[in-house]
Amino acid sequence: MTRSNSQVISITIRDVARRAGVSVATVSRFLNANGPVAQDTRQRLEQAMLDLNYVPKAAARSLATRQSRMIGIFLSSIYGDFFTPLISGIEEVTAAAGFDLLISTANQLNGPQDLPMAMFNTDGMLVFADSLPVNTIQRCYELGLHMVLIQQSAPHGTLIPSVTIENRQASRQVVSHLIEVHGRKRIVMMAGPSSHEDAQLRTLGYKDALHAAGLKYDPQLVLTGGFDRQIAEASLKQFIAQNWDFDAVFTGDDDAAVGVLAALSKAGIQVPEEVSVVGFDNQLLSAYLVPPLTTVNVPINQVGQTAARQLLCLMRGEHPNLVTVLPTELVLRHSCGC
Amino acid sequence: MTRSNSQVISITIRDVARRAGVSVATVSRFLNANGPVAQDTRQRLEQAMLDLNYVPKAAARSLATRQSRMIGIFLSSIYGDFFTPLISGIEEVTAAAGFDLLISTANQLNGPQDLPMAMFNTDGMLVFADSLPVNTIQRCYELGLHMVLIQQSAPHGTLIPSVTIENRQASRQVVSHLIEVHGRKRIVMMAGPSSHEDAQLRTLGYKDALHAAGLKYDPQLVLTGGFDRQIAEASLKQFIAQNWDFDAVFTGDDDAAVGVLAALSKAGIQVPEEVSVVGFDNQLLSAYLVPPLTTVNVPINQVGQTAARQLLCLMRGEHPNLVTVLPTELVLRHSCGC
DNA sequence: CTGAAAGCGCTTACAG
DNA sequence: CTGAAAGCGCTTACAG
Numbered sequence: 001m002t003r004s005n006s007q008v009i010s011i012t013i014r015d016v017a018r019r020a021g022v023s024v025a026t027v028s029r030f031l032n033a034n035g036p037v038a039q040d041t042r043q044r045l046e047q048a049m050l051d052l053n054y055v056p057k058a059a060a061r062s063l064a065t066r067q068s069r070m071i072g073i074f075l076s077s078i079y080g081d082f083f084t085p086l087i088s089g090i091e092e093v094t095a096a097a098g099f100d101l102l103i104s105t106a107n108q109l110n111g112p113q114d115l116p117m118a119m120f121n122t123d124g125m126l127v128f129a130d131s132l133p134v135n136t137i138q139r140c141y142e143l144g145l146h147m148v149l150i151q152q153s154a155p156h157g158t159l160i161p162s163v164t165i166e167n168r169q170a171s172r173q174v175v176s177h178l179i180e181v182h183g184r185k186r187i188v189m190m191a192g193p194s195s196h197e198d199a200q201l202r203t204l205g206y207k208d209a210l211h212a213a214g215l216k217y218d219p220q221l222v223l224t225g226g227f228d229r230q231i232a233e234a235s236l237k238q239f240i241a242q243n244w245d246f247d248a249v250f251t252g253d254d255d256a257a258v259g260v261l262a263a264l265s266k267a268g269i270q271v272p273e274e275v276s277v278v279g280f281d282n283q284l285l286s287a288y289l290v291p292p293l294t295t296v297n298v299p300i301n302q303v304g305q306t307a308a309r310q311l312l313c314l315m316r317g318e319h320p321n322l323v324t325v326l327p328t329e330l331v332l333r334h335s336c337g338c
Numbered sequence: 339m340t341r342s343n344s345q346v347i348s349i350t351i352r353d354v355a356r357r358a359g360v361s362v363a364t365v366s367r368f369l370n371a372n373g374p375v376a377q378d379t380r381q382r383l384e385q386a387m388l389d390l391n392y393v394p395k396a397a398a399r400s401l402a403t404r405q406s407r408m409i410g411i412f413l414s415s416i417y418g419d420f421f422t423p424l425i426s427g428i429e430e431v432t433a434a435a436g437f438d439l440l441i442s443t444a445n446q447l448n449g450p451q452d453l454p455m456a457m458f459n460t461d462g463m464l465v466f467a468d469s470l471p472v473n474t475i476q477r478c479y480e481l482g483l484h485m486v487l488i489q490q491s492a493p494h495g496t497l498i499p500s501v502t503i504e505n506r507q508a509s510r511q512v513v514s515h516l517i518e519v520h521g522r523k524r525i526v527m528m529a530g531p532s533s534h535e536d537a538q539l540r541t542l543g544y545k546d547a548l549h550a551a552g553l554k555y556d557p558q559l560v561l562t563g564g565f566d567r568q569i570a571e572a573s574l575k576q577f578i579a580q581n582w583d584f585d586a587v588f589t590g591d592d593d594a595a596v597g598v599l600a601a602l603s604k605a606g607i608q609v610p611e612e613v614s615v616v617g618f619d620n621q622l623l624s625a626y627l628v629p630p631l632t633t634v635n636v637p638i639n640q641v642g643q644t645a646a647r648q649l650l651c652l653m654r655g656e657h658p659n660l661v662t663v664l665p666t667e668l669v670l671r672h673s674c675g676c
Numbered sequence: 677c678t679g680a681a682a683g684c685g686c687t688t689a690c691a692g
Numbered sequence: 693c694t695g696a697a698a699g700c701g702c703t704t705a706c707a708g
Contacts (some may be wrong), residue, residue: 262625360694
């Protein structure tokens with residue numbers, strides 16, 4: 001490993017200027033296409049950069065422009081099939097606008113505002129539900145940081161744009177489907193983390209459906225799913241062990257549905273013959289489950305795109321939509337009985 | 339949105355110095371703990387920073403130190419349950435060392451070396467198998483960029499550290515299990531992308547096992563799985579439609595196994611009674627499949643950690659291990675017949 | 677169309 | 693233990 005100590009010789013804008021016989025100002029103008037440059041000068045510059053293998057230093061540029069060209073994403077976790085399409089959607093629009101992405105899972109909050117310092121050096125940030133305490137969000141807002149909330153509405157007193165989906169309506173719809181089409185009456189709600197706004201809304205939608213059908217709401221049927229395979233499996237397993245009286249399960253998300261399906265299978269309970277199962281999110285995996293999962297399509301990729309666009313808006317000083325609610329769609333497969 | 343135009347008033351090291359009644363040099367020393375600072379000076383500095391809400395500008399610091407404190411990760415895609423634990427493992431060690439992560443999926447290669455320019459501004463990069471053309475890797479090496487390869491060995495003529503796992507051996511082992519324990523003889527290989535070194539090695543391991551058992555290698559049994567649910571499902575579906583003669587499937591990775599299980603289920607073929615299925619990777623999901631998947635555990639998180647550690651080594655000018663091969667382990671569940 | 681010069685906000689020898 | 697000053701590599705009015 002003799003090369004491990006080798007330093008990359010740093011080519012600067014001065015080297016390029018010298019080789020092309022112009023000033024650094026001209027090189028800069030050419031680089032940023034923000035000023036006139038004569039045709040033949042262009043040629044020489046192009047050549048010089050190629051010859052020298054020139055790459056502008058981001059740090060110097062940031063310092064001069066006071067922009068980092070980076071956007072931060074705050075996630076509660078990087079795990080889960082949900083985040084991949086979300087990040088992917090975000091990346092599509094930020095990359096097109098020339099921004100890089102700094103991804104941070106909320107595990108090391110060390111800045112003066114309980115934020116990783118790196119975040120202060122981004123041009124804006126995208127904050128996913130529950131990844132940051134509400135008062136931290138508020139302080140960032142007061143400091144004037146640009147940000148957009150995802151799957152969470154703006155804290156009281158702030159005007160932070162947010163992008164969410166029809167959590168409550170869609171939940172009501174899928175549960176109503178269970179009741180009306182499949183005649184289910186004892187429906188278990190495998191609820192997500194109560195601190196998540198979307199989890200709360202989905203549980204409310206479940207109650208709405210019950211109410212609309214004149215079914216009584218039984219708190220005993222509401223279990224802890226945690227948006228998590230393992231937690232959901234354990235929850236249902238325990239439930240099955242002590243009770244038998246249910247004919248369907250609505251899980252807060254598809255991940256929980258994976259756990260529910262596993263628990264049911266291990267207990268020898270037939271899906272959908274004995275028990276219907278429906279999820280939420282329409283993650284890529286859901287079509288491959290056995291049986292294929294009936295769920296609610298959430299345009300996750302689009303959520304990411306939209307949030308990124310609103311943030312870009314904000315950064316440009318334009319007026320983004322304060323609230324965006326994206327539509328969902330019922331995806332009927334086999335696990336409900338269809 | 340009156341605040342959208344508001345500028346964050348930028349507090350600099352000079353403001354802190356002024357308020358604490360010292361020079362910027364002293365503030366810097368305090369900040370970086372790389373020089374003596376009197377006890378009472380410390381106190382005043384601490385207070386001043388708090389009062390002013392001071393956050394050092396990363397750009398200025400980078401420019402002065404010529405270090406970005408960022409590490410780049412190059413992935414072919416961000417999709418798949420494989421990458422999450424990988425990134426997570428990487429993050430654990432880089433975060434502890436004070437580095438941020440810049441994640442790049444190889445879709446926009448625009449720098450002079452077919453690399454996103456942002457990558458040149460990192461202090462080092464982690465390159466996952468097949469995310470970068472070999473000659474790009476070579477050029478980066480020649481430029482003296484610090485990097486470590488994951489699941490791919492160093493190109494000829496280079497001394498780039500790489501971190502891989504026992505792909506060939508483990509494949510042989512799991513296929514042998516199918517043959518010896520479950521008496522399988524017509525084993526389909528659902529191969530990964532042939533450009534992936536690990537996919538090639540897994541197919542070699544499959545052949546090794548056949549050879550060792552005295553079974554003849556039948557190229558017709560090698561299908562295209564692409565490390566992908568959908569591709570694998572389509573491949574097997576077609577295979578089933580025209581042929582019936584197989585009693586097991588070894589998939590190049592667990593994702594492909596998901597597709598295989600789906601195809602089998604739709605064709606009404608019983609697993610493991612009629613056909614055994616085994617995967618590779620031991621992704622989180624595999625335990626939740628129906629039936630639970632027999633697979634090979636790959637310490638993905640540890641692969642990430644190790645690669646990150648080697649990179650940190652390289653960046654410090656130390657001598658990292660040129661080749662690290664991490665051990666795997668057979669995970670027996672129900673899909674093979676156990 | 678082009679250049680000289682100030683400035684962005686840090687760090688780092690060097691002197692004291 | 694502390695400060696003055698140069699330097700990191702860009703960008704951006706301003707003048708020509």
